[in-house]
Amino acid sequence: DVKVTQSSRYLVKRTGEKVFLECVQDMDHENMFWYRQDPGLGLRLIYFSYDVKMKEKGDIPEGYSVSREKKERFSLILESASTNQTSMYLCASSFVGPPYEQYFGPGTRLTVT
Amino acid sequence: AQTVTQSQPEMSVQEAETVTLSCTYDTSESDYYLFWYKQPPSRQMILVIRQEAYKQQNATENRFSVNFQKAAKSFSLKISDSQLGDAAMYFCAYRSAETSGSRLTFGEGTQLTVNP
Numbered sequence: 073d074v075k076v077t078q079s080s081r082y083l084v085k086r087t088g089e090k091v092f093l094e095c096v097q098d099m100d101h102e103n104m105f106w107y108r109q110d111p112g113l114g115l116r117l118i119y120f121s122y123d124v125k126m127k128e129k130g131d132i133p134e135g136y137s138v139s140r141e142k143k144e145r146f147s148l149i150l151e152s153a154s155t156n157q158t159s160m161y162l163c164a165s166s167f168v169g170p171p172y173e174q175y176f177g178p179g180t181r182l183t184v185t
Numbered sequence: 186a187q188t189v190t191q192s193q194p195e196m197s198v199q200e201a202e203t204v205t206l207s208c209t210y211d212t213s214e215s216d217y218y219l220f221w222y223k224q225p226p227s228r229q230m231i232l233v234i235r236q237e238a239y240k241q242q243n244a245t246e247n248r249f250s251v252n253f254q255k256a257a258k259s260f261s262l263k264i265s266d267s268q269l270g271d272a273a274m275y276f277c278a279y280r281s282a283e284t285s286g287s288r289l290t291f292g293e294g295t296q297l298t299v300n301p
Contacts, residue, residue: 076229105288112194114276115291130288162230171237172218172280174289176230 075099076177078163084183091150093180095163101175102168104146106130106138109160109179118161121146122168153184187212189279191292198267199300205252206262206295208277216282219253219260220289225273233275236260238282264297272299 079094095104103122107115107130117130119138127138135157139147146165150157160181164174188211198204210219221233236244236253243251248268252261264271277292 107291112293114189114191114293115289117288120288164230170218170282171235172282172289173220173232173235176222178229 076163076165076175078161078177078180080180081178082181082183084185085150085153086185087154089153089184091153091182091184093148093150093161093163093182095146095148095165095177096144097146097165097175098144099165099175100143101165102143103166103174104140105164105166105174106136106146106148107162107164108132109162115162118148153182155184158182158184187214187217187279187281187290189277189290189292191275191277191295193295194293195296195298197298197300198264198271200267200269202267203263203265204267204297206264206275206277206297208260208262208292210258210260210277210279210290212258212279212281214281214283218280218282219251220278220280221249221251221260221262222276222278222291223271223273224276224294225270230276234262267299269299269301272297 076097105120106118121140137149163177166174217238219236224230248265278289
């Protein structure tokens with residue numbers, strides 16, 4: 073079975089802190105994704121990576137950065153957390169070709185106070 | 186840019202009954218994939234069903250089936266013989282097969298409640 077794991081299920085941080093969210097997949101997928109999930113807005117893509125050290129901005133990259141030093145690991149970084157970044161963060165991975173199914177991690181619920 | 190719309194924020198169904206969740210999308214492309222994902226409470230999002238746009242036949246997976254209307258840009262999910270375990274948030278998603286990049290575009294989600 074494909075497994076995508078995220079470093080924390082719940083995280084509470086203070087405004088201005090630097091926050092690291094880590095994601096690891098064990099299926100040798102080329103692509104990895106970070107989404108933000110908010111009620112009524114669905115999933116919005118923050119960043120994705122199609123190879124080691126490669127990244128592309130998604131729809132809402134402001135306030136976030138990412139790092140992919142190894143194929144299996146994709147990190148999301150909040151340089152200076154703000155209260156409007158309180159949300160559920162989902163990581164996903166997939167192969168580069170069809171059928172394009174993405175496999176999701178359990179999510180990290182981040183609260184910034 | 187493609188958009189996906191789920192017009193039903195919440196739906197409910199009686200156990201053993203049938204329910205249909207709606208999804209519409211907007212695209213100028215002819216080749217794409219459509220997905221329904223399920224997110225149970227406090228559990229991981231999983232794929233329910235997939236449809237390739239070039240296939241005319243509607244996809245089915247056990248109690249789950251889709252009604253894919255390409256001209257109308259509609260992709261509804263039918264759940265037959267609903268079970269308590271079907272209670273979840275359901276997301277419709279679109280993925281282009283014509284452009285490079287691997288992003289999915291998601292709808293807003295539909296919260297399904299199954300009543301015993």
